[in-house]
Amino acid sequence: MKRWFEDAPIRWKLTVLMASTTALALALAAVALGTYEGATFRKALEQKLNVVAEIVGRNCKAALAFNDRSVAKDLLLALDAEPSIEAGAVFDKDDKLFATYVAAKTNVALPASPGEPGNRITGRRMIVVRPIVLDGETVGTVYVQSTLSELSSRMLVLAESRSSLSSAVR
Amino acid sequence: MALLSVTRRLKAAAAAIAVAAGGVAATAAPHGSEAQRADEYRVKAAMLVNFARFIEWPADVFSSPIAPFYVCVLGVDPFGGILDDSVKGHLVGGRPIQTRRIADVEPGCHVVFISGSERKRMSVLADRLRTTGALTVAEEEEFGAVGGMIQLFTDGDTIKFNIYPGSLEQSKLRASARLIALAANQKHMRGLR
Numbered sequence: 246m247k248r249w250f251e252d253a254p255i256r257w258k259l260t261v262l263m264a265s266t267t268a269l270a271l272a273l274a275a276v277a278l279g280t281y282e283g284a285t286f287r288k289a290l291e292q293k294l295n296v297v298a299e300i301v302g303r304n305c306k307a308a309l310a311f312n313d314r315s316v317a318k319d320l321l322l323a324l325d326a327e328p329s330i331e332a333g334a335v336f337d338k339d340d341k342l343f344a345t346y347v348a349a350k351t352n353v354a355l356p357a358s359p360g361e362p363g364n365r366i367t368g369r370r371m372i373v374v375r376p377i378v379l380d381g382e383t384v385g386t387v388y389v390q391s392t393l394s395e396l397s398s399r400m401l402v403l404a405e406s407r408s409s410l411s412s413a414v415r
Numbered sequence: 416m417a418l419l420s421v422t423r424r425l426k427a428a429a430a431a432i433a434v435a436a437g438g439v440a441a442t443a444a445p446h447g448s449e450a451q452r453a454d455e456y457r458v459k460a461a462m463l464v465n466f467a468r469f470i471e472w473p474a475d476v477f478s479s480p481i482a483p484f485y486v487c488v489l490g491v492d493p494f495g496g497i498l499d500d501s502v503k504g505h506l507v508g509g510r511p512i513q514t515r516r517i518a519d520v521e522p523g524c525h526v527v528f529i530s531g532s533e534r535k536r537m538s539v540l541a542d543r544l545r546t547t548g549a550l551t552v553a554e555e556e557e558f559g560a561v562g563g564m565i566q567l568f569t570d571g572d573t574i575k576f577n578i579y580p581g582s583l584e585q586s587k588l589r590a591s592a593r594l595i596a597l598a599a600n601q602k603h604m605r606g607l608r
Contacts, residue, residue: 307593310465316597380468380506 279403286396287371290329291364294373294389297327302377302387305335309343309377309385317344324348329391331370334359335377336386343385359386369393456494458574459528459567460501463552466565466576467507467526469594473587476525476548477510484510487517487549489540490530522547529553529563537561545586559600564588568599575599 250258301320308317317335324333324346332353333346340358347353362374370390377385463486484507488494502512507525515524520543527549529540537553538561544551551564558566559579564586566577578598583590595601 304593307465307469307591307597310468311462311597313597380508382505 275403279400282399282403283396286399287366287393290371290391290393290396291373293327294330294371294391295364295375297324297330298373298375298387298389301333301335301389302375302385305344305387306377306379306384309335309337310379314344318346320344321346324389327391329395330389331392332390334388336388338382338384340386353390355388355390359388362386366393369397453497455569455574456497457501460494460498462567462574462576463498463526463528464502464505464507464512466550466552466594467512469591470550470583471589471591472525472548481510483513484508484526485513485515485524486526486528487515487521487524488528488530489517489519489533491532492516493530494528520544520547524549526550526552529555529558531555537563541582545582548586548588550583550586550588565598570599 250261253261301323304320304323305317308314308320321333321335321344324330325348328348331348331351332355334355335343335345336359337343342355342357345355347355359374360372362376364371364373366372369392371393372391373389375387376383377387467484467486486498486502488498492498498514502514505512515521517524517527520540524547527544529537529544529551531554533540534555537555537558541551541558541562545562551558552567553563553565554567555561555563556566556568559577559582562582564579564582566579568575568577576598577600578590578595579600580590580595
C-alpha cells in the first residue's frame, strides 16, 4: 500500500489526499451535527415536559386539596395531546398514587412513588417530576414520562443522509 | 366489618388532615360516635381553609399584605378546638390564619361558618354577611336558596359541597374555576357525575 502510494503519479497522490481530507471533514461535521441535534432535541423536550408538568400540577391543586381523584384523572387526560408522552401521574402528599394516565397502545408501568423532583433520563425515557405546592405546602407531585423514540428516529434520518452523502463522495 | 373499615378510613383521613390542611382526605361518617364526629369536623375545618385558597377577595379587604386571614364561626361552635388545630401553621394567600367565634354578624371575617344553631335566621345572616364581603359556609340543605355561598353535605362517607357562584359574585368574591369544577352541584351540570 505504502509502496503503491510512493510509486503513484503526483496527480493521483493529490486526488487521494484531497478526497481523504474532504471525507474526514464531512465525518467530523456529521458527528458535530448529530451531537448538536441530540442536545437540542433533549433541551426542547425537557422544556416542553416542564411546561406540561407545570400546567397539570397547577390544575390538579384543587383536586388534591379536596381529594377528588376523578377530576385529577380527567385533567391528566390532557397529556394525550402530546404523542411523545407515554405516561403521567399525580401523587398525593404522602407520595401515594392519586391519579394516573397511560397513553393508548403503550404498556408502561408507573412507579409506586414519584422519586426525587427534577428531570432525568433513564434508558430511552425522559422523566419530569415536580412538586405541587399550595400556599407554601406541598400537596402532591406530578410525574410525566416521555419516550425518546423521536430522537432515535431523527438520528436514523441523520445517519441515512450521512451514508448517502459518503457514497456520493465515493 | 363494614363499620370497622369505615372507622379505619376515618382514622386515616384524620391523620392525613392533622399533618396538613392542604390535601384533605374528604372522608368522614355523617353520624356516629364522638370520634367520628370529630373526624368529620376535622375534614370540614380543612375544607374551610382550602375553600379560602381557591377564592379571591378584593385587595381592599385586607389592611396590609400580611394582615391575618380570619375564619369565624357564627353561633354554637361545632368544631371546638379542632378548627384552631387545623389552621395552625397554615397560610391562605401567604397570610396567617386566625379563628374567631361570633354571636352575630361582625366585620373583619373572611370566611364565616354559620352553625346549625342559627337555622331559623339563616336567610337574614346570609344577606347581611354578603354585605361584609365574607365567604359564607353552612351545612343547611337550603343554604344556597337563601343566598348562601357554599353548602357542606355528607354523601355516604364523603363530605361534599355545593357552590353558588351568583352569591359569591354579589360579594365581589371570585371562585377559581378549579374549585367550581369540584362542587357537586356544578358536576351535575357538567355531566361528570
